[in-house]
Amino acid sequence: MALPAIALFIAAIFFAVKKKNECWKWFAAGVAVQYITTLINTGKDELAGLISGTKADAVTALTGEQWTTCTVVIVLAGIIMLLCRYPRYEASQTLIASLLCVLGGLVIGYIVLLVIEPSGAFEAIQTILENFLTYSKPKSQMKYLGQTLVRTAPLLMCALSVLFAYKVGMFNIGAAGQYVAGACAALFFGLYFKAPWWVCVLAAMAAGAFLGVISGALKTFCNVNVVISGIMLNWITLYITNMVLSMDGVKNPMSPYTIQLRGVNPNGLLPQMDLHTLFGNEKSVTIAIPLAVIMAIVVWVVLNKTKFGYELKATGYNFHAAKYSGMKEKRNIILTMAISGALAGMGAALLYLTGIEEWETTISSVPGMDFNGIAVAFLGGLSPIGSILSAFFIQHITLGGSYVDTTYYCAQISSLISSLIIFLCAFVGFIRFAMQNRIRKRDEAMAMRKDMAAKGGSDT
Amino acid sequence: MILLLQYTLLFASVLLLVALGGCFSERSGVINIGLEGIMVIGALGGALVMKYLPVEFGGAPVMILATLIASAAAGMLFSLLLAVAAIHFKADQTITGTAMNMLATAAATVAVKAMNTAASGGHDVSSDIVYTRARDTFIVRFGNFEFNWFMLVALIALIVSYVVLYKMRFGLRLRACGEHPQAADSVGINVYKMRYAGVLASGLLGGIGGIVYITAGVSSWKFENGVAGFGFLALAVMIFGQWKPIKIALAALLFGFFRALGNVYTGFDLLKNLNLPSQIYNMLPYIISLLVLALTSKNSLAPKAEGIPYDKGTR
Amino acid sequence: MEQYAVEMLHITKRFPGIIANDDITLQLRKGEIHALLGENGAGKSTLMSVLFGLYTPDEGEICINGHPAKIKNPNDANALGIGMVHQHFKLVECFTVLDNIILGVEPVDKLTFLQKKQARDKIMEMSEKWGLHVNPDALISDITVGMQQRTEILKMLYRENDILIFDEPTAVLTPQEIDELMQIMKNLAAEGKSILFITHKLNEIMAVADRCSVLRKGKYIGTVDIKDTNKAELSRMMVGRDVKFAVDKAPAQPGEEILRVENMTVASRQHSNNAVKNVSFSVRRGEIVCIAGIDGNGQSELVFGITGLEPLAGGKLFLKGKNITRMPIRQRSISGMSHIPEDRHKHGLVLDYTLEDNMVLQRYFERQFTKKGFLRRGNIRQYAEKLIDQYDVRSGQGPVTAARSMSGGNQQKAIVAREIDKDPELLVAVQPTRGLDVGAIEYIHQQIVAQRDAGKAVLLVSLELDEVMNVSDRILVMYEGEIVGEFDPKQVTVEELGLYMAGAKRQTAAEETNDETVKE
Incomplete structure (x- = not known):
């Protein structure tokens, strides 16, 4: 079993965070135990061969089942320990905190699996982490990697929506409703008006932005908390969307789902630009993926490099100072919510215009995409670029969950892990604060010692 | 008509219980977006008792009491997540609450599915719990009207909440912590303890609210669906009721009425002839609360210190 | 031997990089009023935090009534009979006076139900006895600051505290309220309560205290009997040198009019009355006009109106002859108005931005910073x-x-740098030296005078009479939203100004009749 190895790695991380040098010993011990257990698992025959053989043989023999998970843990542990050596950089603090959240989520998830059924727990967590890698053929791997990416794009958009608003001081829980509105507009334009894809995308963005503006206006003119208005609008939008998409010509009369876009309006689908050929001809691979990444970069540039971003962030950090310096603080808030809404709406378009999924008109709760978006945004350290990675990770384990052995477990174990990760993300501020505190204390202690030394020197 | 009254009272009971829970938490200074999640976990706790406790064992009183205790305990346990994160680690209360909502549904689904799978040897992989017989013990029939003991529970909760908040020492101190924790601290009140108490109270009431909700109209529950936004609706009721128990009760009745209308409007010729989709009725409470919020939020009556982690260092 | 209520002996408290209290001894006799004098940052509040158990001292000991005491938290202090009126009141706004007084020591029955009647009787009796008149059922948010302070005092008396600490209690009061407070303090001391009075106002110490201990830069300077000392000696002890009571400056040479305010009226956010009522004045090139007055008499709103943070309810504004009454904030700034705001954390800085981003807060949109x-x-x-x-x-x-990580003085310097470097025509500075140490205050005063000498118009709003008298070329006194007098600082005494600030005197009757026309 790999359990002892994982325990050792966790000990290593613990010591790394505690700033102890022992961490490397624990890490080494972890690696050693890992190798040994895997070697034992690969069978006596091979083991016999290995003892006499060279080290290169040993590495090639490591094709044991636990390889992926252990690699992930080794890499995670290694990265965290490496980052702990450079604690002063904000980026490395954020990364450490995020990785600790991921690790925490995985460990608790693993414990839950152990409680349900100990024998298959390790395979299950491994399956979740492997996702498309469970397929052995490279072509199917690429195909399912493609499917993961297709769903990563909308998730990333939702995360961008959340983090954009958050940077301007608002918690856009209403991104869920804006996403739903985007889905509604995209599908309605695609199915009812048979509009081309770009019109559908624009309509989705406009619908999301419209909801965002409502929230923003309620905030600036009526002092309604954005979280509260967002929650209300989420449900209102959900019911409206179900109504609109149940209309004739939009809903499939035989099922609760909307009509397949591919059948009635192929122009409504996002163009593929031959990207699908890279991913085992997975039809749903479209320009949505590069588009989402480009949007992430645009958001980063806008927030960090432009006058507009400077104004928005100033408004978010200190509403009064923004007003004092003559920024149009109310306009900025409404504009932020509009942009945030447009991003979420576009996210929905990037999913429903790929033809991979139809809207279920009897759905009774707001889709989790947005709430996952919150997880992604915080896991990504509230950075657009970090969000690209975290979006992929969350989507990766979510889809990985669908491959677990259903005789014991269910696919929701992934949702459990990702919600655990968000929960842990709430502690990110605390972790970073603790790290900064420790650095400060150490600096101060050093300064004090220097002072003492200087004084002692002058005495003599 | 009787059906409408019955559903109104039932839904109002749920909303009242959960909103009162939210009221305790927010009055102590902790925003509780996680009510939805607390309801799910509370419902799970209660449903398990209903499923596994034989009805013959002590009959209705034991069943009702055991269910209540189980859901309250489950809700409180789950609310500890918020308490620890928000009070001890000064985590962002909105993120924590959001995470709790997701966590609750995922955890409940995983747990129920695991149990069903294990019990059936792999045939039943649903997330349903069936509790038909146990549910019957909650109900007393007066002609066509089904009186549910939980309506009484909600009423008692209302009276107790009012008395505790306004007539007792605990309430005075709790409210002080939500308004001005520094002032409370300066007169020797332990703000952290009071906030824990507030959040735990919300877990207790939210948990009970959860079990009342899932047993309101049906005899089995699919935990994958969570509680379909009822926790959020309760949040709206709480704000609508301006964090005051009596006003919350009135708001709960109003919202419960609209919610019930959505369930039974087909029984009224007048409404049926309007031919509105049921979605409209579902939407109404949210639209009304949004409108009212827009009109009344200029001078917010929310506890002043809510959402701000209390740090002993800053005075 | 003398009996001390509080003895803090050789208290030393170190913070990383700074010694906040360095071997400080403070002895409070029973029944005396003992002033603790020191500038901002002298270590007064650290010492009080030690007494209240918020900090543990690194060295030294505390004796209460002659017995050594270990005070670990405010509850221990309360148990020893120590009570404090904080500078920022610790009152729950939406509670009644009664609820605030009993909070923490509520009279309850066995089931912890509140027994408010019992409490009310006790409070009424106390307020009768000490002359502290309050309405126990009024909400804190509805009563005056003076009443709030009485509530705080009643809180201590209700707890039967014998050692009472007043932290800067007069900063927010009108002169009449100050007189009343002084009388109450004397009564309390006469009844055997021991009072520690933290302040930096010399007049008040001379008026009420028996003895005075002085701190400077964390060090204990000494304790003197008030009857054997004078203001000059106390201030020398406080700042460590003879205080220059005048800022070096040449006489003003006013030029043309830069700002003209005509019949300006601004609504109040706090109450239904107007905060600024029909005010008219002008500021000329090369002069410093100072608005004097007690806090809360409409000075903030006056500045908000001039700088555009609040809309005018009536009247007109002209900058260099141009009507700017409805001009947005940004345009005013570009037209040559600089504003050093009253609250540097609320308005002046984006604390989460870096220093450089704050330095361009008023100019980031200019060609040189944005392309x-x-x-x-x-x-x-x-x-x-x-x-x-x-x-x-x-x-x-x-x-x-x-x-966020910078010291208050340097934050203020950054704001001053930003606003002055904009090369404005008009500099509006509101309490630019609040909470700063002597060095920084002198520096900022020099900068303001330098601006005047460079031909700028300066409008200074100050609550400190010393600042008003030393820096300004012309003084306007504001009382209840109106300008009640105009003075030349060389020809008026502080006492005279005080009468105007307290509303006891006003210069012209004409302005009162104008008041009526605004209301219609």
């Missing part, structure tokens, strides 16, 4: 470095320091 919507980071850095150098703004990491 085609993109910030020109290099230019911003250069400009910030120039200002930091020129105005001696000190910070840990230079331009990239987070504004």
Whole structure:
């Protein structure tokens, strides 16, 4: 079993965070135990061969089942320990905190699996982490990697929506409703008006932005908390969307789902630009993926490099100072919510215009995409670029969950892990604060010692 | 008509219980977006008792009491997540609450599915719990009207909440912590303890609210669906009721009425002839609360210190 | 031997990089009023935090009524009979006076139900006895600051505290309320309560205290009997040198009119009355006009109106002859108005931005800092470095320091640098030296005078009479939203000004009749 190895790695991380040098010993011990257990698992025959053989043989023999998970843990542990050596950089603090959240989520998830059924727990967590890698053929791997990416794009958009608003001081829980509105507009334009894809995308963005503006206006003119208005609008939008998409010509009369876009309006689908050929001809691979990444970069540039971003962030950090310096603080808030809404709406378009999924008109709760978006945004350290990675990770384990052995477990174990990760993300501020505190204390202690030394020197 | 009254009272009971829970938490200074999640976990706790406790064992009183205790305990346990994160680690209360909502549904689904799978040897992989017989013990029939003991529970909760908040020492101190924790601290009140108490109270009431909700109209529950936004609706009721128990009760009745209308409007010729989709009725409470919020939020009556982690260092 | 209520002996409290209290001894006799004098940052509040158990001293001991005491938290202090009226009141706004007084020591029955009647009787009796008149059922948010302070005092008396600490109690009071407070303090001392009175106002010490201990830069300077000392000696002890009571400056040479305010009226956010009522005045090139008055008499709103943060309810504003009554804030700034705001954390700085980003807060949109919507980071850095150098703004990491991590004095310097370097026609400075140490105050005064000498118009709002008398060329006194007098600082005494500030005197009757016309 790999359990002892994982325990050792966790000990290593613990010591790394505690700033102890022992961490490397624990890490080494972890690696050693890992190798040994895997070697034992690969069978006596091979083991016999290995003892006499060279080290290169040993590495090639490591094709044991636990390889992926252990690699992930080794890499995670290694990265965290490496980052702990450079604690002063904000980026490395954020990364450490995020990785600790991921690790925490995985460990608790693993414990839950152990409680349900100990024998298959390790395979299950491994399956979740492997996702498309469970397929052995490279072509199917690429195909399912493609499917993961297709769903990563909308998730990333939702995360961008959340983090954009958050940077301007608002918690856009209403991104869920804006996403739903985007889905509604995209599908309605695609199915009812048979509009081309770009019109559908624009309509989705406009619908999301419209909801965002409502929230923003309620905030600036009526002092309604954005979280509260967002929650209300989420449900209102959900019911409206179900109504609109149940209309004739939009809903499939035989099922609760909307009509397949591919059948009635192929122009409504996002163009593929031959990207699908890279991913085992997975039809749903479209320009949505590069588009989402480009949007992430645009958001980063806008927030960090432009006058507009400077104004928005100033408004978010200190509403009064923004007003004092003559920024149009109310306009900025409404504009932020509009942009945030447009991003979420576009996210929905990037999913429903790929033809991979139809809207279920009897759905009774707001889709989790947005709430996952919150997880992604915080896991990504509230950075657009970090969000690209975290979006992929969350989507990766979510889809990985669908491959677990259903005789014991269910696919929701992934949702459990990702919600655990968000929960842990709430502690990110605390972790970073603790790290900064420790650095400060150490600096101060050093300064004090220097002072003492200087004084002692002058005495003599 | 009787059906409408019955559903109104039932839904109002749920909303009242959960909103009162939210009221305790927010009055102590902790925003509780996680009510939805607390309801799910509370419902799970209660449903398990209903499923596994034989009805013959002590009959209705034991069943009702055991269910209540189980859901309250489950809700409180789950609310500890918020308490620890928000009070001890000064985590962002909105993120924590959001995470709790997701966590609750995922955890409940995983747990129920695991149990069903294990019990059936792999045939039943649903997330349903069936509790038909146990549910019957909650109900007393007066002609066509089904009186549910939980309506009484909600009423008692209302009276107790009012008395505790306004007539007792605990309430005075709790409210002080939500308004001005520094002032409370300066007169020797332990703000952290009071906030824990507030959040735990919300877990207790939210948990009970959860079990009342899932047993309101049906005899089995699919935990994958969570509680379909009822926790959020309760949040709206709480704000609508301006964090005051009596006003919350009135708001709960109003919202419960609209919610019930959505369930039974087909029984009224007048409404049926309007031919509105049921979605409209579902939407109404949210639209009304949004409108009212827009009109009344200029001078917010929310506890002043809510959402701000209390740090002993800053005075 | 004398019996002391409180003895703090050789208290030393170190913080990293600073010794906040260095071997401080404070002895409070029973039944005396003992003043604790010191500037901001002298270590007064650290010492009080030690007494209240918020900090543990590194060295030294505390005796209460002659017995050594270990005070670990405020509850221990309360148990020893120590009570404090904090500078910022610790009152729950939406509670009644009664609820606030009993909070924490509520009279309850066995089931912890509140017994308010019992409490009310006790409070009524106390307020009768001490002359502290309050309405126990009024909400805190509805009563005056003076009443709130009485509530705080009643809180201590209700707990039967014998050692009463007043932290800067007069900062927010009108002169009449101050007189009343002084009388109450004397009564309390006469009844055997021991009072520690923290302040930096010499007049009040002379009026009420028996003895005075002085702290300076964390060190204990000495304790003197008030009857054997005078203000000059006390102030010398406080700042460590003879205080220059006058700022060196040449006589003003006013030029043409820069700002003209005509019949300005501004609505209040706090109450239904207007905060500024029909005010008219002008500021000329090369002069410093100072608005004097007690806090809360409409000065803030006056400035908000001039700078555009609040809309005018009536009247007109002219900057260099141009009507700017409805001009947006940004346009006013570009037209030559600079504003050093009253609250540097609320308005003056974006604390989560770096120092360099704060330095361009009023100019980031200019060509040199923004090109085609993109910030020109290099230019911003250069400009910030120039200002930091020129105005001696000190910070840990230079331009990239987070504004939040800077000291108050340097934050204020950064704001002053930003606003002055804009090369304004009119500089509006509101309490620019609040909470700063002597060095920083002198520096900022010099800068303001230098602006005047460079031909700028300066409008200074100050609550400190010393500042008013020393810096200004012309004084306008504001009382209840109106300007009740105009003076030349060389020809008026502080006492005279005080009468106007307290509303006891006003110069013209004409303004009162104008008041009526505004209301219609």
